[in-house]
Amino acid sequence: MGLLNAVVQGVLLGGLYALYAAGLSLMFGVMRIVNLAHGDLGVVAAYVALVLVTHTFLPVWAAVVVTVLLSAVAGYLLQRLLLQRSLSSGPLATLLVTFGLSVILQNVLQELFSADTRSLDTGTFATAAIHLGEISVSYLGLLGLGLALATIVGVQLYLSRTATGRMMRAASDDPEVATLVGADARHVYAVATSIALASVALAGMVFAMRSSFSPTIGSMSLIFAFEAVVIGGLGSLWGTLLGGLGLGLAQSIVGYYDPADSILAGHLLFLAVLALRPQGILAARGT
Amino acid sequence: MSTTRETAPRVSGGFRVRRDSRLSRYGMLGLVAVCIGLAGLPYVVYESVTSSLVTLFVLIAMASMWNLLAGFGGMASIGQQAYVGIGGYTVIWAADQGINPFLGIAVAALFSAVLAVPTSLLAFRLRGDYFAVGTWVIAEVYRLLVIKSDSLGGPSGRALTGLSDMGLTARNAATYWAALVVAVVCVAAGYLLLRGRVGLSLTAVRDDEIAARAAGVDVTTAKRIVYLVSAAGCGAAGGVVVVDALSIQPTAIFSVQWSAYMIFIVVIGGIGYLEGPLLGAVVFFALQQYLADYGTWYLILLGVVAAASAVWMPRGLWGQVVHRTGLRLFPVGYRLDRTDQQ
Numbered sequence: 001m002g003l004l005n006a007v008v009q010g011v012l013l014g015g016l017y018a019l020y021a022a023g024l025s026l027m028f029g030v031m032r033i034v035n036l037a038h039g040d041l042g043v044v045a046a047y048v049a050l051v052l053v054t055h056t057f058l059p060v061w062a063a064v065v066v067t068v069l070l071s072a073v074a075g076y077l078l079q080r081l082l083l084q085r086s087l088s089s090g091p092l093a094t095l096l097v098t099f100g101l102s103v104i105l106q107n108v109l110q111e112l113f114s115a116d117t118r119s120l121d122t123g124t125f126a127t128a129a130i131h132l133g134e135i136s137v138s139y140l141g142l143l144g145l146g147l148a149l150a151t152i153v154g155v156q157l158y159l160s161r162t163a164t165g166r167m168m169r170a171a172s173d174d175p176e177v178a179t180l181v182g183a184d185a186r187h188v189y190a191v192a193t194s195i196a197l198a199s200v201a202l203a204g205m206v207f208a209m210r211s212s213f214s215p216t217i218g219s220m221s222l223i224f225a226f227e228a229v230v231i232g233g234l235g236s237l238w239g240t241l242l243g244g245l246g247l248g249l250a251q252s253i254v255g256y257y258d259p260a261d262s263i264l265a266g267h268l269l270f271l272a273v274l275a276l277r278p279q280g281i282l283a284a285r286g287t
Numbered sequence: 288m289s290t291t292r293e294t295a296p297r298v299s300g301g302f303r304v305r306r307d308s309r310l311s312r313y314g315m316l317g318l319v320a321v322c323i324g325l326a327g328l329p330y331v332v333y334e335s336v337t338s339s340l341v342t343l344f345v346l347i348a349m350a351s352m353w354n355l356l357a358g359f360g361g362m363a364s365i366g367q368q369a370y371v372g373i374g375g376y377t378v379i380w381a382a383d384q385g386i387n388p389f390l391g392i393a394v395a396a397l398f399s400a401v402l403a404v405p406t407s408l409l410a411f412r413l414r415g416d417y418f419a420v421g422t423w424v425i426a427e428v429y430r431l432l433v434i435k436s437d438s439l440g441g442p443s444g445r446a447l448t449g450l451s452d453m454g455l456t457a458r459n460a461a462t463y464w465a466a467l468v469v470a471v472v473c474v475a476a477g478y479l480l481l482r483g484r485v486g487l488s489l490t491a492v493r494d495d496e497i498a499a500r501a502a503g504v505d506v507t508t509a510k511r512i513v514y515l516v517s518a519a520g521c522g523a524a525g526g527v528v529v530v531d532a533l534s535i536q537p538t539a540i541f542s543v544q545w546s547a548y549m550i551f552i553v554v555i556g557g558i559g560y561l562e563g564p565l566l567g568a569v570v571f572f573a574l575q576q577y578l579a580d581y582g583t584w585y586l587i588l589l590g591v592v593a594a595a596s597a598v599w600m601p602r603g604l605w606g607q608v609v610h611r612t613g614l615r616l617f618p619v620g621y622r623l624d625r626t627d628q629q
Contacts, residue, residue, distance in 0.1 A: 034416035036365070086598045092363050093597045095416050096554050099365065100594030103547050107583040107590070219543060223427065226420045234417070264431040267424055271409055274421070278412045 005135045006256035007249065012138065014228075014248025015145025016210070018241045019203040020221050021228035022151045023196030025240040028229065030172045030192040033083060033094050037101040039221030041197055042204025044105055045071050046213055047113060049205050050120055060122050064205050068198050075197030079190040102218065109215035120208035144206045148244065151199045152237050158195075168192055227270040233280025242281050306482075306618045314616035325467055329460040337463040341531050343572045344466035345524050346552060348473040350564035352520035353549035355477045358559035359489050360513040363415075365546045366422025369406070369429045370399040370518040372541035374525030376439055379535055382449035383438075389465050392526035399522025400515045407514045411507070423543060430541035444536035447529055466527045473520040477561055478617045480516060485509050521545075547586070551593040557603030561617040566605050 020042065027033050035041075045067050052063035082101075086093040122140075129138040159165040167183040168191065175185045207213060207221070224247060232243025250269040255262030273280065329337050349367070357363040374395035381391035406425055413421040434442045450458055480486060488509035491499035500506055529535050548571065556567020571589065578585035596603055608614055 028416075032416075034420060036420070082594075082598070089598050089601045091361075091415065092357060092558070093601060095363050095419055096550060096597035097594045099547070099550060100554075100590040100597065103551075104587050104590040104594070107587045110583060111587075223420070223424055226417075227424065230413075230417065230421070260435075264428065267428045267431070270424055271428065274409055274412050 002134070003253070003256060006252045008135050008137060009141070010249035010252030011245060012141030012145055012248070013252055014245035015141070015148045016203060016206060016244075017224050017228045017247050018244025019144055019148035019151060019206065020200060021225040021232075021240045021244050022148065022155065022237065023199040023203075024222075024225045025229045025232075025235070025237055026155060026192055026199075027196045029235040029237070030168055031083075031087070031189050033087075034098070034226070035083075035193075035196070036095065036098040036222060037105060037218075038098075038196070038200055038225060039223075040102045040105040040109075040218030041071070041074075042200040042207065042221055043109065043213060043215065043218040045201035045204040046120060046208035047109060047118075049208070050118055053120070060120070064202075067205060068201050071201035072194045072198040075194035076190045078197070079193035080186065083193065084186055084189065102222075106215050106218060113215060115214055115216070117212035117214045118208070119212045120205060122209050126209055140206065140210050144203075144210070147202050147206065148241065151202070152241050155195060156237060164188060164191055224266065227266060230280060231270055231273045233282040236280070236282045239280055239282030246281070308613075308615070308618070310613070311615050311618045314614060318616060322467070322471055326464065329463055334456065334459050338459060338531075339576070341463055341466040341527065342575075343568060344470035345527050345531075346548060346568040346572060347470040347565060348466075348524040348527075349521055349545060349549045350552035350556070350568050351470075351473045351477050351561070352517040352524070353546075354553045354558060354561070354564045355480070355513055355520075356517040357550075358553065358563070359477075359481060359486070359493075360510050360517075361489075361493065362510060362514065363419045363550075364410075364422040364517075365419045365543060365550075366410075366424070366426040367517065367521045367549060368541050368543055368545040369422070369426035370403065370521035371525035371528065371545050372426070372429060372433065372537070373399050373402055374522030375529040375535050375540045376433055377522065378526040378529045379439065379445055379447055382447055385449075388447060388449050388526075388530050389461060392465055392469065392523050392530065395526035396519040396523040399525075400519040403515045403518035404511075406518075407511050410514075411510070423546075426541060426543070430537055433541070434537050440535070440537075442537060444534060444539075446534045447532075450530070450533065462527070462531050465530065469520075469523045469527050473523070474561065474565070476516060476520065480513070481561070481617075485512050489513070547590075551589045553603075554593045554596050555589070555603055557605030557608075559602070560605040560609065560615075562608075562615070563603050563605040566608075567603065570604070 020039070024035060024038050027035050027038075048070065049060075049063045049067045052058050052066060053060055056063075058066065082097060083094060086097040125139055127138075129136040130142075131137075157165075159169055167178060168188045170178040170181070171183055171185045171188045178188075179185050204213075204221070207217075228243035228247050229240050230243070231246050232239030232241065246269060247266050251262040251266045254265035325340075328340070349371070353364070353367055356367070374392075377395035377398045378388050378391040381394045382388050386394060406422075410418060410422050410425060433439055439445065453461070481489070488499070488504045488506065491502065491504050492506050492509065496506065525540060528540065552567035552571045553564050554567070555570055556565065557563030574585050574589060578588070600606065602610075
């Protein structure tokens with residue numbers, strides 16, 4: 001029964017990884033940008049929510065909503081003011097800019113909040129769970145998985161049903177032609193980054209409710225999100241969901257036998273996929 | 288595409304194709320003089336000066352290797368700390384086998400290059416930005432594997448044995464020379480590599496990869512050679528770090544911070560110029576020393592400067608120097624001089 005529980009926990013953990021990875025996958029799919037500050041932006045959101053909860057009258061859920069909205073605005077501005085310029089400054093520029101941003105965010109958080117670990121207190125919700133025999137399904141785990149599914153379904157619908165979404169796909173295929181036929185590539189890119197930041201803010205806050213966090217954990221989140229994207233297949237959001245679940249399962253099942261090897265197991269799954277099926281589980285169409 | 292005759296000046300009509308200029312010959316002589324001067328430093332200055340210069344030399348070595356990889360090979364990596372760590376642990380392991388730690392630095396370079404072969408097979412499956420994060424994951428895997436080894440000290444690390452019978456002054460001087468040699472060899476290796484066939488292949492790839500492949504350039508081999516050399520250099524630098532600190536700690540030696548240092552130095556100094564990392568390392572080092580009392584603010588400042596340079600000054604500080612003066616200390620390209628007007 002312990003193993004079955006490990007599988008269930010793996011799925012829940014994988015949901016959170018997929019939520020982290022969705023934004024990374026979207027930004028890569030649309031702009032071919034790997035945002036190395038992705039994980040750190042999630043951590044920033046967690047600290048913003050923490051500050052809102054401690055210093056204002058807002059309840060946690062309201063702080064979460066405010067933080068997501070702030071992140072969406074920040075994402076739009078980040079793309080328009082910084083990343084858009086770096087796209088035209090050579091192939092390495094976005095990588096260097098987002099890596100620089102990552103180091104800046106980590107160290108600023110450390111100067112502001114010290115290196116101590118914090119957590120986002122949600123009262124009894126943090127420990128509430130549905131018990132089925134030996135299996136316990138925590139509400140927070142379900143929340144992460146549910147948000148991941150909602151984000152991915154939402155983004156897929158957005159890409160296929162709305163005018164901006166369709167322009168986003170067009171701009172992804174060929175920005176110049178898309179601009180010729182009337183798409184504003186810069187606006188479309190900024191909307192994509194905005195969605196990415198809103199989703200990673202959610203992921204960062206769910207993580208902060210599940211376990212303690214500190215200024216430097218963003219790197220680990222980035223690595224897990226990245227692994228989920230590659231395992232699933234570049235440029236495919238459904239693949240990213242599968243990749244997240246695969247990573248969560250690998251970590252949780254190996255962790256059931258030896259907790260010390262859980263993270264290594266995730267990395268090895270990633271390397272195995274790289275060696276045996278480099279296009280990922282679900283390869284993107286046409287690439 | 289013969290590269291054997293390229294160093295001989297070719298004369299055609301009123302023009303002459305040459306690699307060096309008078310300015311670059313003086314620059315090169317100046318650099319040699321600086322190296323000789325630096326080598327004599329332990330006899331002249333206090334040990335506190337030479338021991339802080341060890342840090343500078345390590346930074347120059349690592350940054351030169353990252354520049355070779357990213358600036359010339361087009362492979363931006365965030366995983367070179369893998370080889371810093373492997374090099375460091377190789378020195379520890381070699382000392383256990385009775386090998387002198389200073390000799391161990393050479394072993395570290397060799398072993399890092401050997402491990403880079405299988406690593407490159409995996410990492411080369413990823414392109415561009417994905418290569419960058421993929422190499423980071425591989426560095427994490429090396430760290431997690433090392434932590435599992437009890438004989439290497441596990442998660443808490445170990446002390447370096449084998450230097451205890453050496454006097455403090457002699458050891459400090461030897462560490463300084465070792466660091467200087469590693470830095471000089473790293474810079475020189477990059478220069479020689481780029482002057483040769485590999486450099487020509489990489490230039491062709493940079494200009495147009497598809498055309499280069501069509502013309503018969505073995506792109507993958509050229510990139511792999513650069514990757515191995517870069518691993519060896521970072522391994523040697525990691526060895527120096529451990530000899531300098533006399534101990535190793537897995538989280539610190541495999542820290543992504545090393546990559547952050549390399550990247551900031553190269554981007555600020557000038558990516559794609561052999562001189563860039565030298566200039567960048569001096570700037571980095573000066574800021575680090577000057578702002579040492581203000582915690583991590585120097586890193587924040589450097590991050591801002593690096594990100595800003597990447598967008599608004601993509602060729603870095605040395606790019607500005609070249610743009611204004613045309614000075615190249617390490618001539619790896621060709622220049623066209625008129626010969627009929629003199």
